[in-house]
Amino acid sequence: MRAPAASDIAAGEAILSVKNVSLAFGGVKAINDVSFDIKKGEIRAIIGPNGAGKTSMLNVINGFYHPQHGQITFKGRTRQAMRPYEAARGGIARTFQNVALFKGMSALDNIMAGRTLKMRRGFLWQMLRIGPALTEEIAHRRRVEEIIDFLEIQAIRKIQVARLPYGLQKRVELGRALAMEPDLLLLDEPMAGMNLEEKEDMSRFIIDVNDHYGTTIALIEHDMGVVMDLSDRVVVLDHGVKIADGTPDEVKSNQAVIDAYLGVAH
Amino acid sequence: MLYREAGQFKTSYAADMAVFPIRQDRIALWLLLAFVFIGIPLLANFQIWPFGSEYLLRAILVPFLILSLAAIGLNILTGYCGQLSLGSGAFMAIGAYCAYKFGTGVNIPLFGLALSIPPLPVLPSILLGGLMAAIGGILFGIPSLRIKGLYLAVATLAAQFFFDWVFARVQWFTNYTSSGSVNAPQLEFFGLFVNTPIERYMLCLIFVVVFAMLAKNLVRGNLGRQWMAIRDMDIAAELIGIRPLYAKLMAFAISSFIIGVAGALWAFVYLGSWEPLAFSIDRSFQLLFMVIIGGLGSILGSFLGAAFILVLPILLDQVPHALGIPVSVETVSLLVFIVTGALICWLLIVEPHGFARLWATAKEKLRLWPYPY
Numbered sequence: 001m002r003a004p005a006a007s008d009i010a011a012g013e014a015i016l017s018v019k020n021v022s023l024a025f026g027g028v029k030a031i032n033d034v035s036f037d038i039k040k041g042e043i044r045a046i047i048g049p050n051g052a053g054k055t056s057m058l059n060v061i062n063g064f065y066h067p068q069h070g071q072i073t074f075k076g077r078t079r080q081a082m083r084p085y086e087a088a089r090g091g092i093a094r095t096f097q098n099v100a101l102f103k104g105m106s107a108l109d110n111i112m113a114g115r116t117l118k119m120r121r122g123f124l125w126q127m128l129r130i131g132p133a134l135t136e137e138i139a140h141r142r143r144v145e146e147i148i149d150f151l152e153i154q155a156i157r158k159i160q161v162a163r164l165p166y167g168l169q170k171r172v173e174l175g176r177a178l179a180m181e182p183d184l185l186l187l188d189e190p191m192a193g194m195n196l197e198e199k200e201d202m203s204r205f206i207i208d209v210n211d212h213y214g215t216t217i218a219l220i221e222h223d224m225g226v227v228m229d230l231s232d233r234v235v236v237l238d239h240g241v242k243i244a245d246g247t248p249d250e251v252k253s254n255q256a257v258i259d260a261y262l263g264v265a266h
Numbered sequence: 267m268l269y270r271e272a273g274q275f276k277t278s279y280a281a282d283m284a285v286f287p288i289r290q291d292r293i294a295l296w297l298l299l300a301f302v303f304i305g306i307p308l309l310a311n312f313q314i315w316p317f318g319s320e321y322l323l324r325a326i327l328v329p330f331l332i333l334s335l336a337a338i339g340l341n342i343l344t345g346y347c348g349q350l351s352l353g354s355g356a357f358m359a360i361g362a363y364c365a366y367k368f369g370t371g372v373n374i375p376l377f378g379l380a381l382s383i384p385p386l387p388v389l390p391s392i393l394l395g396g397l398m399a400a401i402g403g404i405l406f407g408i409p410s411l412r413i414k415g416l417y418l419a420v421a422t423l424a425a426q427f428f429f430d431w432v433f434a435r436v437q438w439f440t441n442y443t444s445s446g447s448v449n450a451p452q453l454e455f456f457g458l459f460v461n462t463p464i465e466r467y468m469l470c471l472i473f474v475v476v477f478a479m480l481a482k483n484l485v486r487g488n489l490g491r492q493w494m495a496i497r498d499m500d501i502a503a504e505l506i507g508i509r510p511l512y513a514k515l516m517a518f519a520i521s522s523f524i525i526g527v528a529g530a531l532w533a534f535v536y537l538g539s540w541e542p543l544a545f546s547i548d549r550s551f552q553l554l555f556m557v558i559i560g561g562l563g564s565i566l567g568s569f570l571g572a573a574f575i576l577v578l579p580i581l582l583d584q585v586p587h588a589l590g591i592p593v594s595v596e597t598v599s600l601l602v603f604i605v606t607g608a609l610i611c612w613l614l615i616v617e618p619h620g621f622a623r624l625w626a627t628a629k630e631k632l633r634l635w636p637y638p639y
Binding site: 062087088100102112114117121126128133137138176177 | 278280283480483484487488489490491492495499503504506507508509516520563
């Protein structure tokens with residue numbers, strides 16, 4: 001059966017919903033009975049103190065961890081566990097907290113690698129690199145160049161990513177995720193370790209991606225200013241439990257959230 | 267100052283994706299190809315030094331070309347896909363013995379039902395030998411889906427020992443010759459006989475150039491990017507939709523195919539008659555050294571590595587004779603080991619990424635010369 005396309009889901013309806021998901025590593029409960037949803041076209045933030053289970057949550061969503069309980073419905077299909085490859089195929093892309101680029105490849109090749117799922121020609125064609133194989137390669141190169149323009153990294157496209165500064169690496173990684181043309185983009189701390197200017201750039205890119213491509217975005221971020229400005233809705237986790245869910249303003253004034261971040265007097 | 271790309275503008279992505287984007291590189295490449303395809307045969311024909319000597323063609327250029335081909339094969343697996351392999355000697359042996367079997371006729375007794383294939387011409391035999399090596403590569407590549415690095419190297423070492431044993435003990439592969447050594451069939455391609463050293467050289471050259479081109483296209487295409495992605499960060503590779511199963515087994519298959527073809531050429535064209543010892547673990551190590559010293563993840567590096575490992579000892583061997591220093595043959599052969607070993611250590615300290623990186627750095631410097639930056 002064909003997976004329903006993202007366009008079948010109207011804006012404002014849930015593209016992804018997580019129901020009663022629990023994940024434990026031995027005795028450690030990383031996620032405990034968490035439910036929330038992400039609506040198509042919104043920017044959804046997942047926040048919480050260190051060790052709250054935010055990254056684990058992303059890993060569950062894109063199939064890297066398999067939760068013991070609960071269900072995940074993505075684009076109308078419900079499943080408990082799937083392979084990361086299937087998640088990618090279904091239209092989930094992500095970036096990582098500590099950059100996970102292909103260090104030995106150029107920025108251009110990294111982003112081109114993101115087009116893998118869209119490239120159809122078999123290895124015999126690629127080996128000859130004539131006719132349809134070359135046409136395909138050029139067509140995808142053109143799409144990748146659009147992304148490079150969008151992220152303003154034209155000057156570094158031929159440079160090996162290991163030689164790039166951290167901020168640019170983060171940008172290339174976003175480019176690689178965008179090259180997949182995902183329906184849902186998961187960003188794990190896209191602004192960690194950046195200075196103010198880089199954060200402003202990155203925020204601009206995130207808003208533009210959401211605006212131009214209509215991509216639904218779920219992001220984890222520690223910078224509260226960024227979270228409150230960017231996101232439409234925020235879910236707050238603490239010790240693997242959901243403690244709040246709502247608009248930035250609602251969350252900001254929630255007593256449980258304030259306690260989790262600032263601590264409670266005993 | 268001659269080597270600049272200033273003023274050479276690219277107006278299409280196809281031009282930008284060319285293997286040699288700088289015009290001077292392209293000119294150099296065409297000159298080199300003209301020399302190896304036309305120049306060397308002419309020089310050999312008119313007996314002009316050094317190409318007039320049979321020794322140079324038969325004992326240096328032919329093995330250099332064949333081992334370069336094998337090194338390209340191993341570089342795809344180890345350099346591009348990051349899967350360490352110590353079984354290249356075994357895959358060369360599969361290529362050689364299977365090509366021999368296809369060349370002399372296959373006869374498999376199957377419970378009274380005999381499956382037999384008549385002797386095939388040399389070219390299909392060699393390619394089928396490569397195909398058999400590819401199948402062997404896939405089988406011994408399956409462990410790579412669960413294990414990495416040194417552990418995988420040990421698994422491929424198992425392939426080496428297994429096939430050493432098979433070809434030494436299973437006499438079906440050697441057509442039950444009493445000595446265990448086999449002779450290559452007469453080399454005939456489309457009615458042309460390949461006998462003299464220069465003909466053998468041309469045959470190997472055509473194989474190497476064709477396979478090097480195909481390999482280069484593969485590694486700069488989608489499959490090559492998948493391989494490098496697996497090598498650099500396998501988890502992220504899977505999350506962008508690369509199937510590790512497909513990418514790794516393709517690397518094993520294609521790499522082993524090329525190594526198998528190289529093995530068949532080694533046996534048919536270079537050795538002529540051979541024993542299992544020709545494809546022992548030493549061969550695997552030799553190929554691995556070529557790839558490491560030449561440069562992992564570089565097709566050019568495969569050639570440079572093969573030249574270094576193969577040609578350097580031969581040159582060193584000649585130096586005392588040329589200078590007229592009276593040293594005994596044994597001393598020279600020991601000295602060759604010492605000097606080669608020392609040079610390898612020195613090279614790996616100076617440039618751990620091998621000759622290919624040295625070459626790239628030199629080109630970078632040349633572009634800016636005479637300015638420092």
